[in-house]
Amino acid sequence: MRVTVPTEELRSRLAGAVEVAIWDLASPAPWPAIDIVVPPYMGSVSLLGALAGVDVRLVQSQSIGYDGVLERLPPGVAFANGASVHEGPAAEIGMALLLAAQRDLPRFVRQQDAEIWRGGFTRGLFGLRVVILGAGGLGGAMFDRLLPFGARPVRVARSRRVDERGAVAALSELPGLLSTAEAVVICLPLDDATRGLVDAGFLAAMPDGAILVNIGRGAIVDTDALVAELVAGRLRAALDVTDAEPLPARHPLWSAPGILISPHVGGQVTTMPDAVEALVRRQIAALAAGADPVNLIR
Template identity: 55%
Template sequence: MTSTTRPDVWLPVPADEIPGLPEGFTYHFWDGGTEFPADPAQCAFYVVPYAKDQRTSVRPIPGMRAVQVVQTLSAGTDHVEPALAGLPAGVRLCNAKGVHEASTAELAVALVLASLRDLPGFVRGQDAEEWRSGFYPALADKSVLIVGYGSIGSAIEDRLAPFECARVTRVARTPRTTARGPVHALDHLPALLPQADVVILSTPLNPSTRGLVDAAFLAAMPDGALLVNVARGPVVDTKALLVEVESGRLRAALDVTDPEPLPAGHPLWHAPHVLISPHVGGSTSAFLPRAKRLIAAQLTRFAAGEPLRNVVHTTG
């Protein structure tokens, strides 16, 4: 930085716990507490606390009139972006690409296997001291469709490679060709869904994906197919999904729901063939080391006046 002042940086991890932070900044620790650690108006670089509710995450942003960078530690930025509307032009919003791929992809595959092999049924059998033997579906020879083929979608395909899937098909908002094969456009879904035994959602939440998985989408999936959502809850129309799972025609494994957190008494909790995990795709031991590396790398670039990585939106 060329300024003679020391710009403020707000971090959700104490600065002395992050190796490689550049000098020249005044670091403040704030992880969503009631009291702010400093005047938000002096903050130049804001790292949003992770896994906090939306209200907490955006609370200081309206007062950050000098902020230049808002860095999330989540892959999605839909919870933060609306709060940037009142800020000056040129504020860069960066996501946490590179932080969550490993753990989210692990969970996606775990949910597929647990649902197909009925691991929840085995746990219930163990609780009831019942020996539930029999034949169960395998992932081997299944056709898998990944909807949302960014870095997380690619990481999911990496982990599917050893499972002898019959086919992996990729869909994203931007069609392209990769070393693995084509990535189809979203408007190809009606032709692709009938061939998919397993559909994995790993797309960001934006206007083109909100409600993407509606009644027509689900109706196009074949009988017995499995829907896995590690994206965002509102990508799926919950009422339409309930119709399909309560009829027994489809299965679902959901790390995210709409509403979220899923309230007590909601019919999804006890719908047949629905496996629910509490939005823990990124909440693993893999998170903190990768988050610290991202923070240090981004601030090093910021200090040197170099382009930042993972910029998903610029105000103005």
């Protein structure tokens, strides 16, 4: 079995299990037929054009998101996302952003720089009513991490159902849920249905002082509408993803009041290579056994 990976680290981890080569998709393919191609992490979807003319059984992404991928992927090539790799770390950054905003940590950091000792009551998470947009792996991971803090999370998906974590509300119930939500956490992928979902009307339905946390994709939020709410001082935000990325210099989000921004680092933890290796090995075993790969998007 032949596998290509974008880094020497991943090549050395898989060496011996399969025939493996380094390919960053910016140079010619090492073989005319490849069983699994692992593209560069956070690489441009335009790199997928390099697959044209190559006999590829599976493209295994290192990311959960797949916006723009299917339009660039050659016909007939199977694609799997990186589910199982990032859900825990991305939920961690979601919790970190929410906790930091609720406990006013950015103010304390600025005070430390100025050698100012000034306390005050902050909001916390106990009893916090949280609407989680998304009931997949990331939404579930966020739900699990909120519970020990005494928060009151509810997940929202396209349809109402009950799963191993309990009830999931339907998207049609969202207006009623937003009216009492003290926090909304976006854990959705970007597609035609979710692009611009969090628009001016959505934000207007959130109560004064509520916070929007985005660990999904930046374009799910209407950025101009969010900036307007932040400038008005009505809502707060904590974002690991923005529209656009990187966020340009002098963009109004940088200086908007009540916002905390991290530069799309939710999945960037030092244990990520371990998780990627485990997923690729699982896919190798599936193909070798003639079974379907996991996480198939197409």
